[in-house]
Amino acid sequence: MTAPNPAADPRRFLEHLYHAAVRRALPLHNTGAFLPQPPKGRTIVLGAGKAGASMAHAVEALWPADAPLEGLVVTRYHHVPPRPEGVKPRIEIVEAAHPVPDDAGLQAAQRILAMAHGLTADDLVLCLISGGGSSLLTLPAEGLTLQDKQRINKQLLDSGANISEMNCVRKHLSRIKGGRLAAACAPAKVVTLTISDVPGDDPSIIASGPTVPDATSCADAIAILQRYGIDVPGAIMSLLEQGALETPKPGDALFEGHAVHLIATPQQSLEAAAQEARAAGLQAYILSDEIEGESREVGKVHAALARAVAHRGQPFAKPCVILSGGETTVTIRKQPEGTPRGRGGRAGEFCLGLAQALQGRAGVWALAADTDGIDGVEDNAGAVVSPDTLRRALAHGMKVDAYLSRNDAYGYFSALGDLVTTGPTNTNVNDFRAILVL
Structure with missing residues (x-):
């Protein structure tokens, strides 16, 4: 034009x-070059983000028609475009709330984590990650309720904290973010396709990095909470202080053989x-x-x-x-x-x-x-x-x-x-x- x-x-x-x-950032234009070959076993597509539905549609359009494909992706309400003409639906898409999580996002995260369990080394997990996934893929740490997460999220959004600070806290208060989804997929190979919405394009910050190692610590999360006056339940603060909510770190063997591709920046x-x-x-x-x-x-x-x-x-x-x-x-x-x-x-x-x-x-x-x-x-x-x-x-x-x-x-x-x-x-x-x- x-x-x-x-x-x-x-x-x-x-x-x-x-x-x-x-x-330039639309998934259908950018996905094909990064898709791996179909594996010997199953291919499971899991993902979250505002671009989640269009990323899923791109995979459906580009994945070999005779190769098995299934999965679940969660995106924001009203962010599901029509599928490209002639593309057969193979990936379920669920809508949930952003920027403050809701029960639909919680249920979707529970289902995604359940789908990650029980895979084999012959299986492939394609993770489709884009901005907004931190709120859409919400699974509070043990001892936190959805209401707690909603309140903490609102306080973070109003505080002036930057995205890396907010997502450091989110990773440590979650059962699925900060590399934990990748841990659940073991021993399957995980290939993450991501659209960056963060300064520096760090995959560990995009959607709070559910499939990549996290270099931040519980101590970092505590410092951020204190810096912005964010209240968390006393029991959760104790777990943070003990390091009990630590995330998988760079160098962890669970990430061996995994791949991460930035498909749009x-x-x-x-x-x-x-x-x-x-x-x-x-x-x-x-x-x-x-x-x-x-x-x-x-x-x-x-x-x-x-x-x-x-x-x-x-x-x-x-x-x-x-x-x-x-x-x-x-x-x-x-x-x-x-x-x-x-x-x-x-x-x-x-x-x-x-x-x-x-x-x-x-x-x-x-x-x-x-x-x-x-x-x-x-x-x-x-x-x-x-x-x-x-x-x-x-x-x-x-x-x-x-x-x-x-x-x-x-x-x-x-x-x-x-x-x-x-x-x-x-x-x-x-x-x-x-x-x-x-």
């Missing part, structure tokens, strides 16, 4: 770049967007696919860079597109009692911080969106910022500072008609940000 003219329609051009990034999607920008006659610069930090502060830093390019032509000459990815965080601000909680996610809050710092800078447009199509728990993927964003908002009596103070990016950009809404994209390589400077 030809890119819209960036000068004539900046918003459509930025949305075109976003869709190019998403297309944030960097690949950023490069796809950059290629589209260059085809439209613009220079494109990828800052990083590993940017973390408070969303609003990351927005302000991006704004400073865009202003320098617009004003001085440094460090990049305009016209250009500046791209970045990663996973930022939002710390929920406490509000006076009775004040409605704001709505929005990381992408929207980035756009609020960006707009505040740009102060209507001429010639600068931006889009930030989550590549899974869902910004936090809302129905939008993200939002767009234009040179007249603040002016139009003030005409409606809306001050950006007030919306930032209550984490209400959704309310702000919805009133302006500047939400980016795509619906679930059936993949997930995390944050996508593009700034156009003309």
Whole structure:
């Protein structure tokens, strides 16, 4: 698809770049090169994540029709696309809640763990892992209830902890994460196909690494819980202190012969967007696919860079597109009692911080969106910022500072008609940000 003219329609051009990034990460385009040969015994497909259903469909489409195939994958509600035409259903798909787990996810995790038991060395387990799996594949450690996990998850999400910190805690409070699913599959060979949604593409962090070794420790989990003031039952804290909830570590013999393949990454999607920008006659610069930090502060830093390019032509000459990815965080601000909680996610809050710092800078447009199509728990993927964003908002009596103070990016950009809404994209390589400077 030809890119819209960036000068004539900046918003459509930025949305075109976003869709190019998403297309690059779709499982059907990326799975075939990494599938092993069918084994002598059974092939069991197990998995979890927002891309779980589309990954399962890709395996069904690409696996030899005469080779046995069965399994179970859990994905987020409403993240099941139609199967490709002519593809026979062979893998069961279950839907569950994200980002806070529910009973459907618990039951799916119990069934997945049960399917892993009793396999032989002649069997193959294909594990399909993508972002969101930490919540979707929930199986609390002994002594924890689902309600405990839900409460802890909510506290972690509101705390400002980054994804590696959150998943360190999740791994140590689980019976299936942090390599434990791989342990249950023994002696079968495990091949993990994963779509990365984390900075650095570390498979042990993606969906809390159910099939790979975990280098973090119970002591690390305790430090994170204490750093963010997260409450856990006293009995669980005692088990953590004793090291009784430790995960399998690198070098453990149980991982011998296993394979892990990254089939889609944030960097690949950023490069796809950059290629589209260059085809439209613009220079494109990828800052990083590993940017973390408070969303609003990351927005302000991006704004400073865009202003320098617009004003001085440094460090990049305009016209250009500046791209970045990663996973930022939002710390929920406490509000006076009775004040409605704001709505929005990381992408929207980035756009609020960006707009505040740009102060209507001429010639600068931006889009930030989550590549899974869902910004936090809302129905939008993200939002767009234009040179007249603040002016139009003030005409409606809306001050950006007030919306930032209550984490209400959704309310702000919805009133302006500047939400980016795509619906679930059936993949997930995390944050996508593009700034156009003309």
